[in-house]
Amino acid sequence: MNNLDLSVDFAGVTLKNPVTTASGTFSARESGEFYDINELGAVITKGVASEPWAGNPTPRIAETYGGMLNAVGLQNPGAVAFIEQEISYLKDFDTRIIANVAGRTIEEYCSVVEMLNETDVAMMEINISCPNVKKGGIGFGTDPRMAAEVTKAVKAISRKPIIIKLTPNVTDITEIAKAVEAEGADGVSLINTLLGMKIDTQRKKPVLANIMGGLSGPAVKPVAVRMVYQVRRAVNIPIMGLGGIMTGEDAAEFIMAGADIISVGTAALVNPTAPVDILQELKLYMQEQGFKTIADIRGAFNA
């Protein structure tokens, strides 16, 4: 497989391969206990806010058929601790760092972006799509005007490329994608989780303490592929595709739909080595199909 070139240019940043870790499912030390982080094109860290967030009460996790619901609520230690603990640890690895940024207000997003400007982060992914926080989060992601406003504000101060993470919980995702592209977003990532719910019919109560949570895993993959396909035809900026990628062929499917790079999320909870396994499977798939580059995969798709 030495003749394969998996490198990708994403928003002006070169990644050695298109496989990254979806925010919220990767932790440098813990994930690194199962595989060599250096193998990945990039790692995307957990959402970080300007101040520590406690997240939601437990239970925060519920399994569903072919998927899972989470209502973690972006628990994080705040940007100062995050930079000290996570970025300073990750910077010595040979992989790009993409920091996921959370906020309840535009000012909060900007404050984190300002702090991350001074770090080894290669790009920032702005989370305007978390369904588990009451203020900010999805509130920005479902309204094209608000999505544009956040994008404009963070672009004005960021010295790194900005990726906007989009929610699938909208009528037309292309409207939001076009709105953030118009304000200078360097890329978009999609999809974040679908708002879902599970009821314990024995206890007659919701399974999650938060009642509702975000659905992820293979159950959402067809929705995600469809949205990547739609957004690819609506905007010209690069796309990070994610949502239920479990295998190398799943990754290829997202690339055919229009993704430039992909993120592995829930699969890493199901199998801790999933990100590197999927990369290996993608290489095997390319070899079997006679593809030499990621562009070859995309070019082979014919709708």
Place this chain on the structure above:
Amino acid sequence: MKKILTGNVICNDQIANDIYKMQISSSHMGTIRAGQFVNIYLEDKSLLLPRPISICDADENSITIVYKVVGKGTKELSAYKTNEKVRVSTPLGNGYFIDGKKFGGQTDDYKGKTVTVVGGGIGVPPMVLLARKLKEKGAQVTAAIGFQEEPFLVEELGKYCSEVYVATDNGTSGFQGNAVQMIREKNICSDEYFSCGPKVMLRALSDFCAEKDIPCQVSLEERMGCGYGACVGCTCKVKVKTEQGTEIQQRGVCKHGPVFFGEEVAWDE
């Protein structure tokens, strides 16, 4: 590095109503601490998440888990036959602190000390390996275990414990009531208590130990996602001493726990 291994099922027997004991061959587990757990990865791919199950006992070539059939995942597990393959992680989480220094004192030397392992229901299994390790360290070990109805692992605990006290909710076997009521009524005294079971039991034991100023360790349970600290799905609240006083902080049950000191846990939060 932590790993996912493929082991062979050596045996998988029902030992009580809905309770199964599975021995899995696994020669590359590494060091196992009492109170750690393993993730079992299921074959049914519609059930995405691994099942975290405490380690009941272990030797150089195998681990033993004891689990209750409560849903589709554990139902699948109960159907595994001898020689079938099972995917299992290397040990996860922190076990009981019985080596080296610990919160509030030394734990190296258990010679001449009395300890009590307290298990409730499906919290009883990790007490077996713990009792064995404590006995190996020279402690005189007592077990106080409680069940809804049907006791299990009494004989196994008997190998390492000088006494095994049994309680059942309906009194069909042993003391009528729960394990902590039994400890109080039978005045089961010791220098340290270790426990795993329902939260209400752990809290009652923690309160009992606080009254008597005796250290206790509790193994908490929370619904987990990954089981290795990546998803932050399972958290509990602990009291942490800072320069400003005591503050409540969150800890990952799978990563920082599942074992905590009773006095650390913020039960009301």
